[in-house]
Amino acid sequence: MRFLTHLALLSAVLLPLPVLAQETAPTVGTLDVVKVPSVMARAVDDFIRPGYRRFTEQATAMQGAMQTLCGAPSAETLDGAHNAFGNLVEAWSRIEIVRVGPVLDDNRFERILFFPDRKGTGLKQVQAALAKPDTTVTSVETLKGKSVAMQGLGALEFVLFGTDSETLATNEGSYRCQYGTAIAANLERLGSELTAAWDAPDGVAAAWKTPGPNNPLYRDEAEAAKELLGVLVHAADTIRDQRIEQFYKGDPKKALPRQAIYWRSGNTFRSITANIEGLRDLLDTSGMVELLAEGNRSVVSSTDFVARSLSRVSADIKPDVAAVFEDPAQIAKLDFLLLNSRDLILRLNNDLGGGIGLAAGFSFSDGD
Template sequence: MRHRHILLFSLGLMVLPLPAMAQDAEEISPPRAGLNQDAVPGVMQKAVDDFIRPGYRDLAEGTEALAEAAHMLCEKPSDETLGDVQMSFDEVVQQWSTIEIVRVGPVVDGNRFERFLFFPDRKSTGLKQVQRILAAKDETATSAETLKGKSVAAQGLGALEYVLYGTDAEVLSSEKNGFRCRYGAAITDNLKSVAAELHADWEKPDGIQAAWKKPGPDNPVYRDGKEVATELLGILVHGVEGIRDQRLRPFYAGIIKGEPDKGHPKMAIYWRSGNTMPAISANFTALQTLFNASDMQALLPKEDQSVVSAVNYVLQAIVDDADQIDLPIDEAIADDEQRGRLNRILQNTNDVLQRLNLDFGAAIGLGAGFSFADGD
C-alpha cells in the first residue's frame, strides 16, 4: 500500500509598503466574503443532530451494556464473562473517543469529563489511588454513590482499565463477588450515570441544543452566528491540539535533534488494554465526521472551498496511518515502519491544525490576528 506523505508548509508573511498602483488595486478589490451567516443555523443543527446527540446516545447505550457485563462477571466469574467485559470496555473506549472531542457544554459541568476519563496522569497520581483502593479493599469504592465522592482519577475509564488489565487482574475470572470486581462494577455504574446525564442534557429541546441551533441577541450563550460558528471550529482546533499534546506527545515526541524519540510507552493512554492507537484513530475519525456531517463547508465563501478538501485529505491520511499501527505501543515505537507512521501522524497533526486554525478561521472572517491557541 502506498503511503501518503503530507508535507507541513509554513507561510511567512511580510508587511511591505505597497506601490501606489498596488494600493489603488487593493482599494478597489472586493473584500473577502467571510462567514456565510445564512448557513450557520443549518450547520449547527447538523452538528447537534447528526453528530453530538448520536454520539452521547451511543455512549449511554455502551456504558449500560458495560455495566451489565461487569455485574454479570461478579456474579458468574469466568474467562468468558471477563472477555465480555473487556470487549464492552473496548467498545466504550471507541464511543468515548468519538464524542470526547466535544469539550464544551454539559460535559464540562461537575467535572463530568474528568469523572469519565482522568488523563493524562503525569505523576501517576490516579494510578496510585486506584492501587491504594485495591490494596486496602476500601468498601466505599464499591458503590457508585460513594465512589463519586472520591478523586475523579479513581472512578473513570483509566481506573477501570487498571482493574481489568493491571496487576492481579486474573482474579476477576475466578473470584465470585470479589472486591476487585465489585470496585470495577461501581466504576461502570458511575460511567453509565455520567453518560446518561450527558445524553439527557443534549436531548432537552430547550437546553444546550437550542443554544447551538438558534444564536441571537436573546440567546444567553451565543449572541450571533459568528460566535457559535467559532465555537464549532474551536471544537476541531482544540480537539487536534488535545490529541497531539495529551495523546501523542506524552509517549512519542517524534524527531528530536535529528533522532527519533525513544518513547515512553507507559505514558500512552490505554496502553494496558491495547487501545492506544484505536482510540487515537477514533479521535481523528470523529473530527473528520463532525467536520463533514455538520457541512462546515457551507460556512465558507466560494473562493475558499479548497480548504475543505485539504482538511479532509490530511485527516484521512492520519486515520489511515493510525489504523496501520497494530503492534503494542512499546513495540510500535521500536519498529521502523510503525515509528515512521507515528512521525507522519505528528507532522500531519500540525498541518491540519494550521489549516483549521488559520486557513478556515481566516476564511470565515476571524481575522489575521486570531488564534484559538491564544484563547482569543
C-alpha cells in the same frame, strides 16, 4: 491545490506514506451568517446528541459485561469485559472532542477521563482502593463522591488490565470486579446526564441552534461559528499534544510508551483513530463547508484528506505501544502522525477559520 509529495522509504519494508504537512497561508473570507443556525443544528442533532447516546449505550453494555464477569468469573467472561471496554473507549473517543457545554459542568469530563495523570496521583488512589477492600467504591452512589480519578475510564482500565487483573477470572477477584461494575455504572450515569442535558428542548442545544442578542451563550452567528471551529481546532491540538506527544516527540530513544493513553489495554491507537474520525464526522455532518464561499470550499476537502490519512495510518499501528518502537516501519507511521497532526491544526485554524473570516484563537506554543 497543493501538490502532494510522498514520504521517502525509511526502510525496505515500509510502504510509502504521503507527506501532507506544510505551512498554510491564512485565507481571507467572510462568514455566511444565514447558514450558521442550520450548521449548528446539524452539529447538535447529527453528531453531539448521537455521540453521547452511543457512549451511554456502550457504558450500559460495559456494566452488563462486568455483572456477567462478577457472576460467573472465567477467562471467557473476562474477555467479554475486555471487549466491552474497547468498545466503550472508542465510543467516548469519538465524542470526547466536544470539550464545551455540559461535559464541563461538575467536572464530568474528568470523571469520565482523568488524563493525563502527570504525577500518577490517580493511579495511586486506584491501587490503594484495590489493595484494601472498601465498600464505598463498590456502589455508584458513594463512588461518585470520590476523587474523579477513581471513577472513570482510567480506573476501569487498571481494574481490567492492571496488576493482578487476572484474578478477575476467578472468585478471588470478586471485590475488584464489584469496583469495576460500580465504575461502569457511574459512566452510564454520566452519559445519561449528558444525553439529558443535550436533549432538553430549552437547554444548551437551543442555545447552539439560535444565536442572537438574547442567547445566553452566543450573541451572534460569528460567536456560534467560532465555538464550533474551536471544537475542531482544539480537538486536533489535543490529538497531537495529549495523545501523541504525551509519549513520543520524535526521538524513539526518548519515547515513554507507558505514558500513552490506554497503553495497558492496547487501545491507544484505537482511541486516537476514533478521535480523528470524530473530528472528521463533526466537520462533515455539520456541513461547515456551507459557511465558505464557493471559491474556498476546497479547504474542507483538503482538510478531510489530511484527517483521513492520519486516521488510516493510526489504525495501522500495533496495539502494543512498546512494541511499536522495535519496528522502524511503525516508528515511521508515528512520525507521520506527529508531522501531519500539526498540519491538520493549521488547516482548520488558518484555512477553514480564515475562509469563514474567523480564527479559533489557538496559539501554537511548541514553536516547531
